[in-house]
Amino acid sequence: MTVTTTRTEFQSSELSRNSAEVFAAAESHAVTVTRRNAEPLVLMSERDSRAHRTLFEFAATLIAVTTDDRGTLAERMSDRFPWMLALSQVDQAACAAELVAAARASFATEQPHLVAAALTSWKETAEAVAAGLGVQPMEWFDEDIPVGLPSA
Structure with a gap:
């Protein structure tokens, strides 16, 4: 039996x-536990806690990058995120802009996964480019090539 609550x-x-209802709620979103004569506590999943820590770490980096006035935003971000150097200059600029927009959206909506997803996506793209994926032009066949059934 699954217990879900909003x-x-x-x-x-x-x-x-x-406890089942309280824990089920905390698995899907942070919950406040009120206490008599004491400050309320917040109960959340470890996943949510990690997401918040990641967002704060990214925020600290982003503030440091945006308050520096040397070079472009993409250059300053590449210094903090060296994997960005695997991207073209155009992609570095797009990455920097998208990460700033995702951070703003995460802060505005209290949804840390928005910036985490953008950061992960760009980092994995940079790793793929560094591995040589995507640099070779695709070779497409101009005609249909019959393929037989596999033998049993």
Whole structure:
């Protein structure tokens, strides 16, 4: 049986009385656990916690990059993210712009996965380019070539 809830706040007593509902909610989104005479606590999955840490780390890097005035944004970001050097200058500029936009969207919507996805996508693209993928032109066949059935 799967318990799902959209509740975002629980009383601390519900942890012992109905822990399955509290934990199910915390697996899908952060929940606040209120306590009598104490500050509320936030319960979230380790995945969400890592995503928030990654966003803060990226934010610190982005602030350092954007407050520097030497070189272009792409050049400054390449210094912090050396994998960007595998990209063409045009792609470096596109990457820098997209990462800034994704960070703004993540902060505005409180969705850290937006910047994480953009960062991962660009990094994997740079790794593929560095490995030589995508630099060879594709050779397409101009005519149909019959292919037989595999033998059993």
